[in-house]
Amino acid sequence: MPKLKSRKAAAKRFSRSGSGKLMRRKAFKNHMLQHKSSARKRRITGLTLVHERDAENVELMLPYL
Numbered sequence: 001m002p003k004l005k006s007r008k009a010a011a012k013r014f015s016r017s018g019s020g021k022l023m024r025r026k027a028f029k030n031h032m033l034q035h036k037s038s039a040r041k042r043r044i045t046g047l048t049l050v051h052e053r054d055a056e057n058v059e060l061m062l063p064y065l
Contacts, residue, residue, distance in 0.1 A: 010061040014050065022050035022058050022065075 015023050026044040033041060050058055059065070 004063040006064060007061040010058060011065070014058050014062060014065065015047075016065055017049075022055050023047045024050050 013024060017023050024047065026046065026048055028036075029041065029044045
């Protein structure tokens, strides 16, 4: 059976946690940060889990993750 290709865009955006769950970055932290409060910016920093309904699609895009 041939090797499967990963979707490179997805490979840059998702990773696995130590327990094997899929992790993603939170949205709204790219630009126009001057009008967002420090508390809001702090809340959207860091990683969070991919929702279970989306996890199946992400795993299809990344067969070897």
